[in-house]
Amino acid sequence: MPEKNPDKGSEVLQRIEVEDLFGRLSYNIVPEPPADGPGGISDRLMLLYGDNGSGKTTILKLVWDLLSPATSRGHRSRVARTPFRRIALTLSDGTVIEAIKKAELVGDFVVLVHYPSRRSQIRVDYEVNSQMAIRYDDLDFGDISRMTTENILKLSRKYGQKIKRNDDGEYLGFLKDCAIAPIFLADDRIIYSDLIDEEETARAERRPQGDPDAARRSVSEEVLFCMDRLSQQLRQLTIGAQAIGSQNATSLYMDVLERLGDTASDSRVVDDVNLEKQIITLGLRNEKFEQLGFSPSFPAGAFLTLVSKLDDQAKQVAKGVLGPYFVSLEKRLDALQEAQGITQTLLDQANSFLRGKYLTFRPREGIRIVTDSDSLLDPTNLSSGERQLVLLLCYTMLARQTSRLFIIDEPELSLNIKWQRRIIDALLTCAANSGIQFIVATHSIELITGYRERLVRLANTKRT
Template sequence: MQMLDINTASPPLSVVRIEVERLFGRYTYSLVKKDNNPHIDSSLIILYGDNGSGKTTILKLLFHLLSTDRQRGHLTFLAKTNFAKFSVFMADGTSIIASRNNDHLIGSFQLKLFQKNHLISHSEVTADNENHVKNIHKNLQDYEFFRNFLKMRLSLFFLGDERVLNSDIFANREEVKDEQRFKQIVLSRMGDFLEEKPSLNREWTLRTSIHRTEEWIRDQALRGANQGEANVHNIYEEIITRILQTSGSLVEEELSQSPEMLISELKAHEDRSKDFSSFGLMSPLDTQKIVNLLKSNTKTDALIISRVLKPYLDSVSARFDALQDTQNLLTIFETTINELFFRDKYIRLHVRDGLKIFTDEGKELSPETLSSGEKQLLLLFCNTLTARDKATIFIIDEPEISLNIKWQRQLIRALLELTKGSQIQFILATHSIELLSRYNNNVVKLVNMEK
């Protein structure tokens, strides 16, 4: 099996090539970006092809092959889909292959997991007469290895044309606290994939996504606070040491720590804290009393105060640095939605209050009152924000659905900006001229190799 040269700058589990043989018995594709220039963003692949060429089915096969929850019908979808072989090649040298022997295009199949051409897992997946997969009796240990290998390393989201965001994370029982609500969701999920009740699932996934976003923000704030305060004991040790070192005379070098410089540093910290306090990441700093003390005392006293105060300022600066990435992301998240997408309404993020939606008049809105396009955007942005800590693939079928031309132009750029520096990849299928022309280097055209 010939593998692609791996671009080391790519996310470790990003898709670099998809191959499918005899899809529906008639289509064979090798899907790889036409230009592997490392300067072209590897976090975006756009599939383009004629109606009926199999774009949507390829996206679904990708989602089900890489998803691992045994209760959600992933293997059954593969068993019910007509293909001879479906292969996914990742940037780290991993490849996952589902294939059938002889001339069979439906039903039972084999699952193989390779790392750099070495077979590390091989499972036989057996379907019944109706092409349902209920249990795997043979090679169960290999299949569990396959599941755990992917589950620990990769998360998947699929947004289909019914505008329901699907992911195994939404199958987590702990995400739903209301028992009756959980029963409704379980009932709604009976049946095969994409035969669920869209309205119920859309509401639930949106609420769940908002809840996960709120928890993510609180976790980030707590981590930053812990990092900023982890050295409190050391700070007091340094303060005591500085006090003891201060004698009746101050060495000439101390004069570089002038009261004026300290006042400037205090004011800079106060101004910087406002950006963090707007999201509740920390309380705003009020330095005026300390500034007044520095101004009203003698120069010698002010220098003594500066020796005591400097460790505290260093700790505040460390906390700023610990929270800076989170503050940047929340700013991008909030301003992108408010300035580029939402009209006559806006969102606010806060550690204490969570994610709230308001009208221009300040009246709070329920997420259910949003339009279908607004719900779709909020779903995507919430889940891209919370997915940054793990390799994640968002598979989106026709993202232009429910979006006007202006939003189509801005959507992908905004998602890529929010996920910059993460291990998140977007794989889309579209007919939108706006998306195809703007990201031409990321487009992969479906060309049938059977002809």
């Protein structure tokens, strides 16, 4: 199981309340406290388990739409079209985002943001047009609410706060300030996010239906797409290290001259660093970066051979010359540490599942799938489970740089039972130290093994 992370473990979403979903389902979704305590690795996981028809997918979509600020993706229109009476999302700081339908289960609705420490709250009224859509240029963001005074007073008494009317600029600004930027991996294996270009999403949505071979090719294209995006992101992380290398060149040579001057005027030891130990440590560390193509080879063996031939006085001179060089290498590796850690974690997790093939990465080629005989493998030649695995892990790595909430519908699709038991651990490991929370809807008993305290069974609380 992944290690506990006390610094970035806090969840984004604590509770989901739904009333009259489809007119017949009501839920209070709140997991038990995590077994490893607040800030633990499982604190970043919420598992929804329910039968077919329980509304799991619809709830995930509502969460994604209510927390996404983009005005051109249809978020508010989908909320209007989804039949429910009320949904409330409680964030980790106690803030509640509430959407309430005004009359019918579909159509006009109001969004309220209740801060835990303020009396003045955000209120936005949304009205639909004849196509049951929210049109920003059609709305009059004034006093357009159709809620009765009695209902407004009830809400005010419930939260003990004054409700303030506002246009949706404040609400959308609030969502942007939260920087949750949710990512939704739907059961069609299309990734949905405000951060992904609309053209790319449209391309995925145009996948052919009913043709197994065409569908297989389309899913394979999605695998290539996410691998390419992640490769670009990993390359971007190395740019800072390249800048550090060039910036340190001048200071390195100046430091060498200063140390040579000190050594020439003082025969005492330049510092307490053991030169041989420093070479060995640097060589071992550099190997991890060299294997991924992030750093050139460091000839530790050759350095040690040469140093072993020096007398004590010559070693002091060598320390003065090599010291700044070694420091510059350490700084470069420090700058590459995030990229190396993310890449190695991805490869370790993916390759612990795969057999007869494995993922590799080099900055020039990017992420590739290779057979044990070193032949490049196209994603169309992967099994459906292998494609699902690569998608989940790569998208998790993408999410850690841009999002605080990764919503996944049925990650168990196409995964065998053994993989289902391990996939949650793998996702949490890939997201370690990022603060991402996962909200996962599943039918799989195997998937929840080890995280039962974070499981919420969807039990209808609506009285009939």
